[in-house]
Amino acid sequence: MPQPLRVIYSAFRLAMLHWMADPQWVIPNVIAPFVFTFVALTLFKEASGPFGLYAVLGGGMMGMWGNTLYSSGFAIEFEKWQGTLEEVVAAPSNLLHVIAGRSVSNALFGLTNMVAILLIAAFVFRVPLGIVNPFLFGLSMILTLLSVSALGLIFASAFVLTRSAQVFTNGLEFPIYVVSGSMFPIALLPFWVHPVAYILGPTWGVDAIRIAAGQESASLTFWLDLVGQRNGFLAFWLDIGVMLLITLAYVGIAIFLFKKVETKSRRDGTLVEA
Amino acid sequence: MNPQPREKASSDKAIVAEHLCKVFNVTKGTLRRRKTQVVAVKDVSFGVDYGELFGLVGPNGAGKTTTIKMLTTMLIPTSGKATVLGYDVQKEVKKVRERIGIVLGGERGLYTRVSAIDNMRYFADLYGVPANIRDKRIKELLEFMGLSERAKDRVETYSKGMKQRLHLARGLINDPQLVFMDEPTIGLDPEIAKETRNMIRELVEKGKTILLTTHYMFEADELCKRVGIIRNGEIVALDTPLGLKKYVMDTSVVEVEGFGITEKEVARFKEVPEVLAVSATLSENKQVLKIQTPKGSEIISEVQEILKNSRIYDLKIKEPTLEDAYLRLVEGSVKEGSAR
Numbered sequence: 001m002p003q004p005l006r007v008i009y010s011a012f013r014l015a016m017l018h019w020m021a022d023p024q025w026v027i028p029n030v031i032a033p034f035v036f037t038f039v040a041l042t043l044f045k046e047a048s049g050p051f052g053l054y055a056v057l058g059g060g061m062m063g064m065w066g067n068t069l070y071s072s073g074f075a076i077e078f079e080k081w082q083g084t085l086e087e088v089v090a091a092p093s094n095l096l097h098v099i100a101g102r103s104v105s106n107a108l109f110g111l112t113n114m115v116a117i118l119l120i121a122a123f124v125f126r127v128p129l130g131i132v133n134p135f136l137f138g139l140s141m142i143l144t145l146l147s148v149s150a151l152g153l154i155f156a157s158a159f160v161l162t163r164s165a166q167v168f169t170n171g172l173e174f175p176i177y178v179v180s181g182s183m184f185p186i187a188l189l190p191f192w193v194h195p196v197a198y199i200l201g202p203t204w205g206v207d208a209i210r211i212a213a214g215q216e217s218a219s220l221t222f223w224l225d226l227v228g229q230r231n232g233f234l235a236f237w238l239d240i241g242v243m244l245l246i247t248l249a250y251v252g253i254a255i256f257l258f259k260k261v262e263t264k265s266r267r268d269g270t271l272v273e274a
Numbered sequence: 275m276n277p278q279p280r281e282k283a284s285s286d287k288a289i290v291a292e293h294l295c296k297v298f299n300v301t302k303g304t305l306r307r308r309k310t311q312v313v314a315v316k317d318v319s320f321g322v323d324y325g326e327l328f329g330l331v332g333p334n335g336a337g338k339t340t341t342i343k344m345l346t347t348m349l350i351p352t353s354g355k356a357t358v359l360g361y362d363v364q365k366e367v368k369k370v371r372e373r374i375g376i377v378l379g380g381e382r383g384l385y386t387r388v389s390a391i392d393n394m395r396y397f398a399d400l401y402g403v404p405a406n407i408r409d410k411r412i413k414e415l416l417e418f419m420g421l422s423e424r425a426k427d428r429v430e431t432y433s434k435g436m437k438q439r440l441h442l443a444r445g446l447i448n449d450p451q452l453v454f455m456d457e458p459t460i461g462l463d464p465e466i467a468k469e470t471r472n473m474i475r476e477l478v479e480k481g482k483t484i485l486l487t488t489h490y491m492f493e494a495d496e497l498c499k500r501v502g503i504i505r506n507g508e509i510v511a512l513d514t515p516l517g518l519k520k521y522v523m524d525t526s527v528v529e530v531e532g533f534g535i536t537e538k539e540v541a542r543f544k545e546v547p548e549v550l551a552v553s554a555t556l557s558e559n560k561q562v563l564k565i566q567t568p569k570g571s572e573i574i575s576e577v578q579e580i581l582k583n584s585r586i587y588d589l590k591i592k593e594p595t596l597e598d599a600y601l602r603l604v605e606g607s608v609k610e611g612s613a614r
Contacts, residue, residue, distance in 0.1 A: 003402050010399035014385065014392065021387040021428070083382025087444070090346050091400035092371035098400070266350045269298050 007093045011101025019109065036062055037117050041125050052127035053213055057206060058183035060114025064107055064148055065177050065202065069169050071106030072152035075099045076159040089271055096258040099156045103149040111145050132214030136236060140212050144205030147243050150250035151201060157257035160265050182206050201250065204243035211236045285360035288452050288483040289322035289345060294354035296340050314340040316507035327484045329498035331491065333604055337507040338487040342454050346376055359451055372401065375450035377441050379457035386430035390421055390440050393429060394447060401448040415443040419473070435466035442473055452483040459493060471497060491597035503603045511603045515596050522594035522602055525550055526570040528577055530563040531588040535581060542580050548573055551602040560587060566598055
């Protein structure tokens with residue numbers, strides 16, 4: 001296994017072991033999206049259209065994004081609390097790979113939240129989800145998970161520089177969740193928000209998930225209208241393709257930022273105490 | 275554990291530090307933010323031979339940890355140059371990191387919710403230990419540290435001594451040629467500290483080079499081939515423990531055990547011309563005052579006069595130890611640089 005992948009896997013494995021050892025961390029991440037979905041389903045109960053799916057995806061995305069954002073930032077803080085940050089920083093592996101492993105593991109927990117919410121919605125609340133293509137639905141969820149993790153890595157670089165980055169990411173949690181169109185179509189949002197939505201990988205991922213579930217694209221209609229389709233195979237893969245490109249760009253930006261902030265932190269002593 | 279021969283870059287020293295300096299920019303104030311500079315390390319130069327156990331001692335804030343962090347590539351020096359195992363700590367960061375081990379003191383620094391094996395496995399992966407030798411090495415190291423039986427238990431259930439042994443095992447996971455140990459016995463009870471010192475000694479016997487920082491002079495005396503004393507970011511003395519003791523050979527130490535000794539009285543001793551250095555520590559329920567003087571018993575009457583309002587339990591005249599040499603050097607009684 002190439003060394004970067006080995007480090008990512010090892011950090012992922014350690015994070016999973018910690019999650020299993022600390023089950024109380026899971027509780028707020030399961031309960032909060034669950035309650036959110038319950039409220040959304042109750043609100044949309046009388047509405048017509050695919051609102052059930054919006055509510056479910058909204059709750060699930062909230063869990064996934066919230067987890068990733070929190071954990072990417074928390075990865076550095078966690079090491080500080082354990083007193084292991086210096087040992088990790090002094091190791092020859094890239095700190096970005098360590099945080100990537102943690103980020104993926106936490107996004108995966110968010111994904112399990114989404115699956116739990118889907119099952120609860122389908123079997124407890126009897127929401128007709130009508131997923132047309134379960135394979136593409138699952139695939140688009142996993143790829144969205146990776147895109148969310150990559151976005152989390154960009155925010156993680158801020159934590160290498162300063163611990164007050166927590167305030168910054170806390171403030172970003174809800175706006176990004178709304179702007180990505182997880183809860184309702186971005187067409188409902190002011191026009192000036194749209195460009196922000198288009199540079200977010202999860203926006204395209206959520207749209208692909210929705211298409212895989214048999215719905216029409218509701219967020220990126222301007223784009224899909226160019227190819228004359230708002231649903232179907234082509235629309236799905238276009239969404240996925242754009243999301244992957246954006247995700248690659250996130251990874252590139254994260255690598256660049258980490259190199260910069262790591263050098264800066266070694267110069268200023270912001271990462272390890274002197 | 276079988277230390278394997280490693281390639282070295284061209285250097286006959288394991289560590290070479292040349293005029294290392296580290297200055298931090300600090301911002302003070304909330305509304306009116308002012309930037310100031312803090313000099314953590316002013317000018318540190320020394321060399322460590324292969325296979326040597328070198329000690330770096332000094333008071334809190336003297337610059338020991340900052341020096342170690344520059345040598346282990348965690349911090350970039352503001353100026354100066356250093357090579358570790360022949361590699362430049364600024365330009366060849368990865369090569370340095372791959373070849374060194376780091377052991378930090380204290381109970382923290384381990385993932386306590388997982389087992390010793392999981393801790394070791396994680397760091398083996400971070401250090402790129404080949405998968406085919408990783409498990410074997412973990413087993414050997416845990417055996418060497420006497421942790422095999424509890425290897426699968428969560429670290430949070432370990433005693434302090436076991437945690438410290440795990441720290442040591444973790445620091446050796448990449449079979450490093452050189453190990454940096456920052457106060458490895460801090461906070462340990464005497465028995466466990468002794469056990470840790472024995473482990474360190476064994477590592478040197480196995481051919482490892484060790485740079486150790488410590489607060490305990492007897493520890494440096496017992497373990498180190500050479501000791502560098504650092505004060506205010508500068509090395510003020512560097513010699514063998516015996517060589518350092520020579521700086522106080524012309525003196526004797528009047529040691530007073532008592533109670534109720536005030537700071538004012540301690541300060542009065544500093545004004546006595548025959549007193550070269552004085553230190554007061556609290557040990558169990560008594561105060562211990564150590565007065566270095568070339569006059570020996572001749573100043574006893576003066577000691578009794580200064581301490582007439584305090585209770586004196588015992589008064590002895592002793593041969594100076596490394597700690598006395600350290601105190602005198604740190605207090606600056608020996609002219610800077612003269613002890614090198």
